[in-house]
Amino acid sequence: MTIENAQKDIIDNFLFFDDWTQKYEYIIELSKDLEFMSDNLKSEDNLIKGCQSKVWLHAEMINGKINFLADSEAIITKGIISILLNVFNNRKPQEILDSDMGFIEKIGLKEHLSPNRANGLSSMYKQIKFYALAFSKS
Amino acid sequence: MTIENAQKDIIDNFLFFDDWTQKYEYIIELSKDLEFMSDNLKSEDNLIKGCQSKVWLHAEMINGKINFLADSEAIITKGIISILLNVFNNRKPQEILDSDMGFIEKIGLKEHLSPNRANGLSSMYKQIKFYALAFSKS
Amino acid sequence: MNLSFNVEKIRQDFPILSKKINNKPLIYFDNAATSQTPICVIDCIKDYYEKYNSNIHRGVHSLSDEATSAYEDARNKVKDHFNIKYSEEVIFTSGTTHSINIVSNGFSKILTKDDEIIVSGLEHHSNIVPWQMMIESSGAKLKVIPLMENGELDMDEFANILSLKTKVVFLNHVSNALGLINPIEKIINMSHEKGAYVLIDGAQSAAHFKIDLQKLNVDFFTASAHKLCGPTGVGFLYGKKELLHRMEPLMGGGEMISDVTFSKTTYADLPHKFEAGTPNISGVIAFGRALDYLNEIGLEKIENYENDLLDYANSKLKQIEGLKIYGESKNKTSVISFNIEGIHSYDIGALLDKFGIAVRTGQHCAQPIMDHFGVDGTVRASFSFINTFQEIDDLFEALKKVKSMLS
Amino acid sequence: MNLSFNVEKIRQDFPILSKKINNKPLIYFDNAATSQTPICVIDCIKDYYEKYNSNIHRGVHSLSDEATSAYEDARNKVKDHFNIKYSEEVIFTSGTTHSINIVSNGFSKILTKDDEIIVSGLEHHSNIVPWQMMIESSGAKLKVIPLMENGELDMDEFANILSLKTKVVFLNHVSNALGLINPIEKIINMSHEKGAYVLIDGAQSAAHFKIDLQKLNVDFFTASAHKLCGPTGVGFLYGKKELLHRMEPLMGGGEMISDVTFSKTTYADLPHKFEAGTPNISGVIAFGRALDYLNEIGLEKIENYENDLLDYANSKLKQIEGLKIYGESKNKTSVISFNIEGIHSYDIGALLDKFGIAVRTGQHCAQPIMDHFGVDGTVRASFSFINTFQEIDDLFEALKKVKSMLS
Numbered sequence A, B: 001m002t003i004e005n006a007q008k009d010i011i012d013n014f015l016f017f018d019d020w021t022q023k024y025e026y027i028i029e030l031s032k033d034l035e036f037m038s039d040n041l042k043s044e045d046n047l048i049k050g051c052q053s054k055v056w057l058h059a060e061m062i063n064g065k066i067n068f069l070a071d072s073e074a075i076i077t078k079g080i081i082s083i084l085l086n087v088f089n090n091r092k093p094q095e096i097l098d099s100d101m102g103f104i105e106k107i108g109l110k111e112h113l114s115p116n117r118a119n120g121l122s123s124m125y126k127q128i129k130f131y132a133l134a135f136s137k138s
Numbered sequence C, D: 001m002n003l004s005f006n007v008e009k010i011r012q013d014f015p016i017l018s019k020k021i022n023n024k025p026l027i028y029f030d031n032a033a034t035s036q037t038p039i040c041v042i043d044c045i046k047d048y049y050e051k052y053n054s055n056i057h058r059g060v061h062s063l064s065d066e067a068t069s070a071y072e073d074a075r076n077k078v079k080d081h082f083n084i085k086y087s088e089e090v091i092f093t094s095g096t097t098h099s100i101n102i103v104s105n106g107f108s109k110i111l112t113k114d115d116e117i118i119v120s121g122l123e124h125h126s127n128i129v130p131w132q133m134m135i136e137s138s139g140a141k142l143k144v145i146p147l148m149e150n151g152e153l154d155m156d157e158f159a160n161i162l163s164l165k166t167k168v169v170f171l172n173h174v175s176n177a178l179g180l181i182n183p184i185e186k187i188i189n190m191s192h193e194k195g196a197y198v199l200i201d202g203a204q205s206a207a208h209f210k211i212d213l214q215k216l217n218v219d220f221f222t223a224s225a226h227k228l229c230g231p232t233g234v235g236f237l238y239g240k241k242e243l244l245h246r247m248e249p250l251m252g253g254g255e256m257i258s259d260v261t262f263s264k265t266t267y268a269d270l271p272h273k274f275e276a277g278t279p280n281i282s283g284v285i286a287f288g289r290a291l292d293y294l295n296e297i298g299l300e301k302i303e304n305y306e307n308d309l310l311d312y313a314n315s316k317l318k319q320i321e322g323l324k325i326y327g328e329s330k331n332k333t334s335v336i337s338f339n340i341e342g343i344h345s346y347d348i349g350a351l352l353d354k355f356g357i358a359v360r361t362g363q364h365c366a367q368p369i370m371d372h373f374g375v376d377g378t379v380r381a382s383f384s385f386i387n388t389f390q391e392i393d394d395l396f397e398a399l400k401k402v403k404s405m406l407s
């Protein structure tokens, strides 16, 4: 599945909800899907700046694709990370570099993209792209 | 004549004018009445801060009354000094301390009282009062 | 409950209160971050730009006279409101942060490495970082008034660290993170006995009760207009004349000098020495209007009403199981800083927003207090006289739903 | 004359132009001190306070998101307008004076007593006094580019004083007292060849023509919103990233740190490192709107029209006997600085005001230039695209009357 298709799937899932309660309950649900991240990976180096709750992101290159592990103290943030990893995990660096975040607006989470430093979605995406760039050069 | 009466006289004189041209022509006329101030009195010490054109004010106590000498580079400022000295020259310190500047508004020169540092009427009046205070204590 | 306070009428002065968030009426409980702006203040800004916008102090024309008079009127309003003796002791700044930096920078050339300064453990970063910068350049030592378990200042420890070496004591009047009112009268008197100067950061107090600076006999005081129903980008610093004369200015520029050649510059008199450059003219004038507005309502009435709101909110929120309030005390402004067990403050704030309720979450620019309580952050609901008891009920109901969603 | 420029239509955007002074229509020729404000900018401020006033960057609620987005949009507008590479190279300040102080303070810890800095003889006090303060703390030496008789910079002398010791060169793009446009491209290139950084004070240039900062390759640039149809109390500093990283901040506070304990503070990333405290949020957003407004008209059109105004005013004013213009040159913005023989500039300004004409008189915060010409002050009429040819005729007639009254 391409990144674009993964994003379309998410948009379709979200279309399903009539109100914000259902949407956020779904996000909270998704937070539980996140793959376990061991405490030793929750290092200063993996901490993403610019989020109000602590967010850790770890990346490794496996067979030409980037494998991400991430976690957060806040459930909603975790749910949003989960959405992001659904899209960007196990991708080739170039795929990530070619991607955009338009789908976030389409699923009604635009507020999380604001340059407001409280919610760190932009920072996470920046960091994901940063890893992609680094690995594409290595 | 009391200070109050001197101020009333000035108000009466100004009532006479229909438009600003006449008023300012009169002020320019008055500038020529200023008593001559010799250059050696135009010292740094006598310079009044806060006027755009240089204004010098010198004061001496003669027989219990304050004698002022003043000059300025700008004609309008000179005219206004002339009005001030008409009121405040040769007064006892206490008379000056008891006075106010309400008459300036009545003759339509309120703009010169603004805290704007370009026109220094407030600064001049402050300095006149300052001398009065100093002499009243000596 | 306070019946004499007509909150519905007052709310009509605030256009933003008709705003909908997520299709729900805005409930604004972030007053400690910034206050909302009454229409008279907004109109005052509009009026300035439509009728007498001009650079001030040196213009020869009528617009400049008009703008200068309005600007200096605002200075007199600040002077009167806070009962300051001389108008030249009122310095307009871009806000509390700027004010504190003026003082810390001014003292950086006065203090030496043998001197000590004292800060409270309750400070906003704006009252910590400037002093750290000062310490670096002066070598003076920093002592901290520790907190007691509930977050109040440990006054016994203050007495211990205060000495003849202490030169400046700086602390906030009210803590922004907790709303605690500090015993500043006591601190000022004790400090003065040792010859130390005191700076009070009034960012969080000035909106909530009347402050008499001559009576307090404090050396420096500062607040921000944007927390006082005024606009952003303006505040003031009060300082005793003789201290302001001794301090070097933080910034150089136009307005603040009386004589300039390339080899030498003479600073202008107070307050201009500290007001370099074109100031926030419309902001200063609107700040004056905001003080008028607060006085039209009456700060005493505001204080009483806000105390009632706080009591009510306390009693409601405590009904929520697992909710812990930080900094409980009798001496508080209308701020409640809390967490719910097992839930991250960010999650609470993000979901409350969906109910149209604006609270602040996180460290509130006061990391040392968070460290004291061993938390990462809190949810802070800060009430003001534009809020209603009904809104507190709404918060209570929303919190219950949020809690059940998140646990 | 420029016929494609519909000045009457543009004037309708400026509410203040319907003002009467002394019963005469306001003729505003003090644009170099502060520009007037179009209704779209005034409405933008009103909108902010009525619809989304909130503290920014750390709020979890929708209002804060909205205000933060608008604030950061403004940063991008400044970036685009001046063709800046990275948005974090745009620092919002309270104005040009503040910006220059950030740089002079930043360099005070970088320079040593073996270093030299160069300033032009044409500077505004805001670009002199901060550097004098810096020199005092760093010990670096100040060299001055002298003026030629007409007030233009003596570029031969500049080449002489520029050396490998020179670390910073700072000068204005356009002189506020005379309107002269300095050869900054040349100065930047020559300075870079010697390894010196250049700060350009664009307070008087940015309103009059398009400026491309990447093309200029300048190290620092600054301007004030209030001279660009924007509000008071806001401006920006552009700096190259690597230089901003090297400089210490002028002020400490909230927003500008990433980690605070009492023993240590870590500064936040750019641009926040230099934006301590709550900024002038409404001002910044309205500044962005003002740039939009200027772009809607088109800076090229503005430049052409203002050049025509200047030519016309020059030809008219020279008909007045005894009138002397300071700083004549082909490279000028629409400013005429003059005196009439035997008459004090203050008298001219005070009487012009009675005709409803606002000009500035005095030293224009540029005492060294006045010293150069051996005058105490001048009358400065500064024109902008809101002025008309008819208004210049009115000035001409008024000046003749003023002259006859005063001589």
Ligand SMILES: Cc1ncc(COP(=O)(O)O)c(C=O)c1O
Pocket: C254, C276, C277, C278, C279, D032, D033, D094, D095, D096, D097, D098, D124, D126, D127, D172, D174, D175, D176, D201, D203, D204, D224, D226, D235, D365
């Ligand atoms: C050339 C120049 N530099 C600096 C300034 C100072 O700008 P501000 O007062 O907006 O800080 C001015 C404004 O008069 C100016 O004309």
Ligand SMILES: Cc1ncc(COP(=O)(O)O)c(C=O)c1O
Pocket: C032, C033, C094, C095, C096, C097, C098, C124, C126, C127, C172, C174, C175, C176, C201, C203, C204, C224, C226, C235, C365, D254, D276, D277, D278, D279
């Ligand atoms: C106690 C305290 N001090 C200082 C500040 C900083 O004020 P400003 O951001 O207006 O400079 C704040 C504002 O949050 C505060 O609450």
